[in-house]
Amino acid sequence: MHKLPVLGRKRRTDLLVWCFAFICAILAIIVIIAGIIVFIGYLAIRPKVPLLYVNAARLDDVIYNQASVLAVRLTIAIKAENHNQKAHVSFYNTRLTLEYHGLSIAMLVADPFEVKKNTSEEFYYVVESSPIPLGKQEQLLTQQALQKGLFPFFLKGNSRTRWRIGSLGSVKFWLHINCHMWLPTNSSVVFPHCSSSSH
Template sequence: MPKLTLGHQRRTNPLIWLGAIICAILAVAVIVTGIVVFVGYLAVRPKVPFISISDAHLDRFSYDQAGILAVQLTIVFKAENDNAKAHAYFYDASFILGFQGLDIAKLVADPFDVSKNDSVQFNYLVESTPIPLDELEQNLVELSLRQNLIVFDLKGKARTRWRVGVIGSVKFSLNLNCELKFFINGSSTNSHCSSRSK
């Protein structure tokens, strides 16, 4: 009867074992990091800082028979950081004030900080140069005057960054899209709007 011989058994290359061990260590590290970040998030409960318009006043609205418009407004911005454990940094803030499709002014702010559980308020005094209006724009202004309601659009964005313990540095873009409505006497009918999600 013929003898059966077993072939030589191949051994696994040590480099493959080393690679498998490294992959296992990395997988465990990723899982542990995820758990730490999740627990840190639950403990800190970070909130997104936001910007808002806290007040606005129409100081001057001048329109003459030649169709020349000039306006002056005071707009009060407020940057808020509701985080009890995180300092917030605001930057790249830029907003366009418009009226009936016309860009009146561009409002920008230098980078600034807001401490934990704090807010910063700053005023813009917006004064336009005389703006010549075409016939359609003149009709829209005259309609606004008859209705005793002047409406401006304020659109723009800012970015914010803050660091929360083990979670690390977090960045967000804040968008503002407001209608600022005024009576002819300059008082605001509804000046408050916010980048905070509703």
């Protein structure tokens, strides 16, 4: 006859394992509660990404001589908007490059500034380029632009934004502008309304 196995005392779970499981459970509860608080705060405040865009632009003067050297003067209005109802927004590291057929004309820079909740700020830049020697391709394009009375410019660059969501912390975004502007030589104001994208 086979002997039945003798059962010993039941093995108890180690106290250290119980402590570890308890700590993990507490941490999981804290994470869930924090997530709920953040979600409720987001619904209450409804944060919106600020905007930076080219509101208006004007070509004030064009000088193009027989030596194929171009000089221009422009006025550009850049607008910063904050549609958040409950948060001020800070803009910093704002740097925009003005180009003409790939040639860099000027750098538009703004000191750090703040836009109050649900308001906007507008900045005017008067850009006077240094004399720009043009290559053959740019010479041809410039002559065509003079005949049409319409000059193409390209404004691109970035700005950094930061704002607080109540006591939940701050949110940061990079704003990017890529704006093609066709400006008439008769000094008419153009409203490109090129808005920024963000990430």
